[in-house]
Amino acid sequence: MNVEASFLDSLIQAVQCSRKYRDLQIPRATLEDILAYEIQHSATRKELEANFRKSLHNVIAPYLESIDYPDEAAAVLELRAQKPSTETLKAWCVSRMRLHASSRERLLFLESFYQTIFAKTGTPKTILDLACALDPLGLPWMDLPASTRFLAYDLHQPRLDFLQAFFDSFYPQARAIHQDILVESPTEAADCAFFFKEAHRLEKRRPGSNRELFAALNVRWLVVSLPSRDLSGHHSLEAYHTQLIERAIAGQSWQLTTDLAGDEILFFIQKHD
Numbered sequence: 539m540n541v542e543a544s545f546l547d548s549l550i551q552a553v554q555c556s557r558k559y560r561d562l563q564i565p566r567a568t569l570e571d572i573l574a575y576e577i578q579h580s581a582t583r584k585e586l587e588a589n590f591r592k593s594l595h596n597v598i599a600p601y602l603e604s605i606d607y608p609d610e611a612a613a614v615l616e617l618r619a620q621k622p623s624t625e626t627l628k629a630w631c632v633s634r635m636r637l638h639a640s641s642r643e644r645l646l647f648l649e650s651f652y653q654t655i656f657a658k659t660g661t662p663k664t665i666l667d668l669a670c671a672l673d674p675l676g677l678p679w680m681d682l683p684a685s686t687r688f689l690a691y692d693l694h695q696p697r698l699d700f701l702q703a704f705f706d707s708f709y710p711q712a713r714a715i716h717q718d719i720l721v722e723s724p725t726e727a728a729d730c731a732f733f734f735k736e737a738h739r740l741e742k743r744r745p746g747s748n749r750e751l752f753a754a755l756n757v758r759w760l761v762v763s764l765p766s767r768d769l770s771g772h773h774s775l776e777a778y779h780t781q782l783i784e785r786a787i788a789g790q791s792w793q794l795t796t797d798l799a800g801d802e803i804l805f806f807i808q809k810h811d
C-alpha cells in the first residue's frame with residue numbers, strides 16, 4: 539500500500555508519546571523498520587496501524603517487567619559503596635535477575651550455563667551480548683579476566699542506563715549500547731556473540747532476519763540459545779528451533795554444534811577458525 543511519510547511519522551510519534559512506551563526511548567530506526575515491513579502486509583491505514591502496534595508489542599511488551607530502573611541504578615551505587623564480596627554481589631544480581639523472565643529461568647543452572655559455553659569457545663577477549671535484557675548480571679558467574687570487553691545491546695534505554703551503572707561499578711570494560719541489532723547489526727570484531735532466547739521472536743518480527751543478522755556479525759563464535767520446551771513444559775521445541783537455526787545458516791560454510799544447558803538448547807555457530 540502507498541502512504542504519505544506524514545502518516546508514518548504520526549504513527550511513530552504516537553508510540554513515542556504513549557504512556558506504554560515513552561520512557562523506553564525505543565530507537566526510531568526500530569519503529570521505521572517495523573513500519574516498513576508492515577506496510578507490505580497491510581491493505582488499509584487502519585490495518586497498518588493495528589499491525590504496527592501488534593508487532594511492536596511482540597518485540598517489547600512481553601519483557602516489560604515492573605522494575606524501577608532509575609531506583610535500581612541508584613541501588614547499584616549503594617552496593618558499590620559497601621565494597622561487596624563476590625558472594626554478596628552474586629546474591630544481589632540473583633535478586634535482580636529474578637525480576638526478568640529470561641534470566642529468572644536460568645538461575646538454577648547459571649554457573650554451568652556459562653561454563654558449557656566457554657568450554658567450547660575458549661575464554662573470549664571480547665563478547666557481544668545481543669538483545670541482552672538482564673543477562674549481563676550473569677557476569678559474576680562468567681569468571682572472565684578483568685580485561686575482557688563486554689558489549690551489551692538492547693532497545694530499552696532505562697534498562698541500559700541501569701546496566702551501565704552496574705558496569706561502571708563492577709565491570710569497567712563493559713558497555714551498554716542502545717541499538718537495534720537487526721537494523722544496525724553490530725560490526726565490532728569479537729571472538730564471541732551471545733544471542734540468548736530471542737532468535738525465535740526476531741524471526742516473527744521479520745522472517746529471514748536471523749539469517750541477515752548472523753551474516754552481518756563479525757564474530758568467530760555465535761552462541762544462540764533457545765528454549766528446549768514450550769511454556770507448559772510438556773512439548774519439546776528442539777526440532778522446531780533446530781530447523782530455525784539450520785535455515786538461518788543454510789548455504790554458509792559455518793560449523794554448527796549443539797548442546798543443552800538446563801532447559802536451553804545451545805547452538806554454537808563457528809563462523810571462522
Ligand SMILES: C[S@@+](CC[C@H](N)C(=O)[O-])C[C@H]1O[C@@H](n2cnc3c(N)ncnc32)[C@H](O)[C@@H]1O
Pocket residue numbers: 597598601640641668669670671672673691692693694717718719720721733734735736
Ligand atoms: C527475551 S529478552 C532477552 C533475554 C536475554 N538475552 C537473556 O537470555 O537473558 C528480550 C530482550 O531483547 C531486547 N530486544 C528485542 N529485539 C531487539 C533488537 N532488535 N535489538 C536489540 N535488543 C532487542 C528486548 O528489549 C529485551 O530486553
